[in-house]
Amino acid sequence: MLKSIGCGEVRAEHAGAQVTLAGWVHRRRDHGGLIFLDLRDSTGLVQVVAFPEDAGFATAESVRSEYVVQVQGEVARRKEGTENADLPTGEIEVRVASLRVLNEAETPPFPVNQDTEVAESTRLRYRYLDLRRERMQRNIRLRHRVVHLIRNFMSSRDFIEVETPVLGLATPEGARDYLVPSRVHPGSFYALPQSPQQWKQLLMVAGVDRYFQIARCYRDEDLRADRQPEFTQLDLEMAFVEQEDILRLTEDLYQHLAAEVGGFTVPAEFPRLTYAECMERFGSDKPDLRYGMEITDLTNDVRGTEFQVFTRVIEDGGRIRAIAVQGGADISRRGLDALTEVARENGASGLVWVQFTGEGPLDGITADDIKTPVSRFFSPEDLAGLGAACGAKRGDLLLIAAGADAMTSRVLDVLRRQLAEERGLADPDTLSFLFVTEFPMFEYDEDHERWSAVHHLFTSPFTDDLGIVESDPGAVRSHAYDLVCNGQEVASGSIRIHSRDVQMSVLRALGLSMDEAMLKFGHMLEAFTYGAPPHGGIAPGIDRTVALFARERDIREVIAFPKTKTASDLLMGAPAAVTAEQLKEVHVDLNAAAREHLAKQASEDEVEA
RNA sequence: GGCCCCGUGGUGUAGAGGCCUAACACGCCACCCUGUCACGGUGGAGAUCGUCGGUUCGAAUCCGAUCGGGGUCGCCA
Numbered sequence: 001m002l003k004s005i006g007c008g009e010v011r012a013e014h015a016g017a018q019v020t021l022a023g024w025v026h027r028r029r030d031h032g033g034l035i036f037l038d039l040r041d042s043t044g045l046v047q048v049v050a051f052p053e054d055a056g057f058a059t060a061e062s063v064r065s066e067y068v069v070q071v072q073g074e075v076a077r078r079k080e081g082t083e084n085a086d087l088p089t090g091e092i093e094v095r096v097a098s099l100r101v102l103n104e105a106e107t108p109p110f111p112v113n114q115d116t117e118v119a120e121s122t123r124l125r126y127r128y129l130d131l132r133r134e135r136m137q138r139n140i141r142l143r144h145r146v147v148h149l150i151r152n153f154m155s156s157r158d159f160i161e162v163e164t165p166v167l168g169l170a171t172p173e174g175a176r177d178y179l180v181p182s183r184v185h186p187g188s189f190y191a192l193p194q195s196p197q198q199w200k201q202l203l204m205v206a207g208v209d210r211y212f213q214i215a216r217c218y219r220d221e222d223l224r225a226d227r228q229p230e231f232t233q234l235d236l237e238m239a240f241v242e243q244e245d246i247l248r249l250t251e252d253l254y255q256h257l258a259a260e261v262g263g264f265t266v267p268a269e270f271p272r273l274t275y276a277e278c279m280e281r282f283g284s285d286k287p288d289l290r291y292g293m294e295i296t297d298l299t300n301d302v303r304g305t306e307f308q309v310f311t312r313v314i315e316d317g318g319r320i321r322a323i324a325v326q327g328g329a330d331i332s333r334r335g336l337d338a339l340t341e342v343a344r345e346n347g348a349s350g351l352v353w354v355q356f357t358g359e360g361p362l363d364g365i366t367a368d369d370i371k372t373p374v375s376r377f378f379s380p381e382d383l384a385g386l387g388a389a390c391g392a393k394r395g396d397l398l399l400i401a402a403g404a405d406a407m408t409s410r411v412l413d414v415l416r417r418q419l420a421e422e423r424g425l426a427d428p429d430t431l432s433f434l435f436v437t438e439f440p441m442f443e444y445d446e447d448h449e450r451w452s453a454v455h456h457l458f459t460s461p462f463t464d465d466l467g468i469v470e471s472d473p474g475a476v477r478s479h480a481y482d483l484v485c486n487g488q489e490v491a492s493g494s495i496r497i498h499s500r501d502v503q504m505s506v507l508r509a510l511g512l513s514m515d516e517a518m519l520k521f522g523h524m525l526e527a528f529t530y531g532a533p534p535h536g537g538i539a540p541g542i543d544r545t546v547a548l549f550a551r552e553r554d555i556r557e558v559i560a561f562p563k564t565k566t567a568s569d570l571l572m573g574a575p576a577a578v579t580a581e582q583l584k585e586v587h588v589d590l591n592a593a594a595r596e597h598l599a600k601q602a603s604e605d606e607v608e609a
Numbered sequence: 610g611g612c613c614c615c616g617u618g619g620u621g622u623a624g625a626g627g628c629c630u631a632a633c634a635c636g637c638c639a640c641c642c643u644g645u646c647a648c649g650g651u652g653g654a655g656a657u658c659g660u661c662g663g664u665u666c667g668a669a670u671c672c673g674a675u676c677g678g679g680g681u682c683g684c685c686a
Contacts, residue, residue, distance in 0.1 A: 027647080027648095029648050031644070032642035032643070034642095034644065034645085036644080036645055038646070047646065049644085051643075065636090082644055084646060086646085087646080090646085107619070107636075110619075110620050110621090110636095111635080114635090116621065117620090117621060119678070119679095121616095121677070171686085174685085174686035194685095195686095221684055222610090222685075224680085224685085225679090225680080345682095453686050455686065458686095564677090565678070565680090566677090566678090570677095570678090
C-alpha cells in the first residue's frame, strides 16, 4: 500500500508515530514561511504542515488543489491554541518528512473541496469529480450501506439471491421496452426487463420459495426527478404467502433500515389504508401523512342551501369536499387567488374559500370575522358549521371544491401538498411510512379504449370479485399494495395469480386474444399448469429508498452515473451513432428521419470543433 | 408529444435596448507573509453573453428557430 493509515483516521493517540498518507490536496494554505496542506482521502481530512527546513517544502509550494500526493511524516500534537474542534483529526497534524507528487491535476471545472451549487449538466459531464465531493461521497456510501443491510436482512430471513436475465422478451403491457437487436436472429429483438416479474414468478414455480435480487430495471419512458431509464429494485417474491406476510416482511425491513441508518422518526407500526380510504381522505394513493389537512365530505352539509354552484354539482352526482388549512386565515387575497388558479389548472371551475379570523372555536362567530366570496349564500352559522365539520378553528382557512370525485381528489391533493410545502408542515426528520392496499384491478384507458391493469396483469383479483372480472372490470379489487412514504411510492407489489384459468380470464378482460395471450404469455400459462404455488412479492425502489434516507429529493443524487431527462449520459456521450458495419451485423437499417437527424448532429459537432 | 423555467470568464451570480471597452464573489496566475484551517495582503489574466437568423442607427438585453439542462402534464402495468 502507498499509505499506512487513512487521512481521517489519524488521532492524538498516534502522536509520535511515523505515518505514510496518500490522497488528494484538499486545500493549500501557504503562509510563506510555513505551508499547510489539507490532505483528503475516503476516510477524511488531515492537516499536513511543512516548514522551510523540511525536505518536502519545495514540493509543498508547488502542489495545487486535487494533486495526488504521498506524504511521509510524524504525527504531532498541534500547538496549544491551534487545534481545530471541527475536524476529527483536529488535535494533530502531520509534519512532512517527505512529499511526493503521485499525479498532478488540472484545475477542476468546479470546486471539489466545497459544496457549491453547480449546474447539474456540468456535474454530470465531470461526474468523477462530482462524486469526489463530500455530498456525493456521503450518498454513494450510504447507498452501499443500505444495499448491504438489505442483503443481510434478506439472507437472515432465508431468502436467496438469484440473478435473472437482462436480455428477455418484450411484453405488450406496461412501459415501453428498451430493445436489443439480435445478430443471430435477423429481425428479432430482446427487450431489457422492466422488472424481473416473470422470472421471479417462474422461480416460484421452480420451488425457490424465497427469492430476492438487487435488480436493474429498464423503462423507456419520459423521466422525472424520481424516475430514471434504468433504476434499481429490491425485487422479492415468496411462495405460500398471503398479503399480510409480505407487508410484515416489508415493514420489518424498513424498520430495520431506519433503525440502522438512524436520525429519523418512523411510525412504530406502519398504518394500512385501503386505496379507497386514501382517495377519500387525501385524494391521493400516495399521501404524505406528516401533516393533516384531511379531506372532509361536506355534500350533506350544503345539500339544501341556496348556493347553486354546489347544489347543481350534487344534482349531477358530484360531491362537495374540503380541507381546513391551519392558520390559513392569514393568507392574502393574492395567495387565495393563486390557490384558486391551481384548482382551475387541475380541472375545477373554481375554489370556494372561507377564512375565519380571530382566535378560539368557531361557535358564535359573526360575519365580521368571516371572509369569503360566498357570504351572500351562507349564514355565519352555516359557514361555522362547515368549518367545524372540517375541524377548523378561528384563524384557519377552509378550501372547498365541488365536482366529480376524480377532480376534487386531484385538486385537494395538489392544494394540500402545495400548502404543506409553502407552510413548511412536513417534518424533514420523519419518514411517514404506510401501506396502501386493495388497489383496483383495472382502470379504463381512454386513449386505447380498453381496460388495463393498474398494477400488472399477474396480480390476483379478490376471490369475491372473480365472477365479475370480465363483466365489470372497474369494480374488481386486487391484492396489490404499495409502501408509501412522505408522498412517494417506495415499493409496489401484489399477490399473484397462480391459476391458469384466472390468468386467462384477466388476459381476456384486458382484451388480449387467445392467440396473443399464448404468443406473449404462453410460457407463463404453461408454467402455471405444472403446480404453481400461491405466491406474491413486492419490489421496493432502491434509488427512492436511499434518496429518502439521504434526505435527497432527486434520485440522481444517489446514483453514481445517472442519465439526464433525455436519457443521455453526459459523461460518455451515450447514446451515440454506431458504424454502418455494426448496424449491418444486427440487421438494422436506419430510416430517413434517423439518418437526417444524425447528419444534422454531425454538422453541429463540426461547427463546435 | 404539450406547457413552463434556465443558458453571461473555470464556478455561482449581476446586468433587461445606448451608461457594457460586460460588474461582483469564489477560483486561477504572480509576488509578499512562520500557525492557518473558507488563512491574509498586493497585483494580474480570463467571458463578444449556448448556436443560428431577424428587428433596430445600435442587441447580452426584443423576436423566431435550434441545441443543451431542468420542472410539470401526458406517459411510467
